[in-house]
Amino acid sequence: MQQEKETHLTPIGYLLWFFGGLFGYHRFYYGRQLTGLLWMFTLGVFFIGWVVDAFLIPRMNQDANNQFKSGDTDYSVAWVLMLFLGVFGAHRFYMGKMGTGILYLLTFGLLGFGVLYDLFTLNGQVSERNGEAARSEPVPA
Structure with a gap:
């Protein structure tokens, strides 16, 4: 099912991919946790997989757009905040999780363990938040 909004x-x-790709960050962003974990422990499968991913990103992007719920909470903003300010909880504040x-x-x-947890679950957290927001909107008459 194609989403109306990317x-x-x-x-x-x-x-x-550029700033965290050797550790699989882009793969986590696109909801590919298992290969993200593989990239994390093998430095992008010894750098070769990281280079190949430069050509695979458009397809991974298309797949993610079909998989996750769009809404007011932006996946990209949450992920960039987590990459650069995750240990300070910026992505959590952004999602309203004060x-x-x-x-x-x-x-x-949480000494980095919370951020590691969020690598695996952030897409789901944002998708859930967007689903909650969609359910609370009034139905047009």
Whole structure:
């Protein structure tokens, strides 16, 4: 099912590929946690997979846009905030999760373990938040 609004953006995929791709960050962004984990422990499968991914990102982007729910909470903003300010909980504050945002801020992202958890679950968290927002909107008459 094609979404009316893009959930993931190709330029953001390339940004994450460039700054965190050897650790699989772009793969986590596109909802590919298993290969993201593989990239994390093998430095992008010994750099070769990282290079190949430069050509695969448009397809991964298209797949993610079909998989996740669009809404007011932007996946790309959440992921960029997590990449650069995740240990301070910026992505959590952005999603309106003030309690865990403060917890991350005071504990440096639960000493990094919380940020690691969010690598695997952030797409689901944003999708769930967008689904909640869609359910709470009034139905047009």
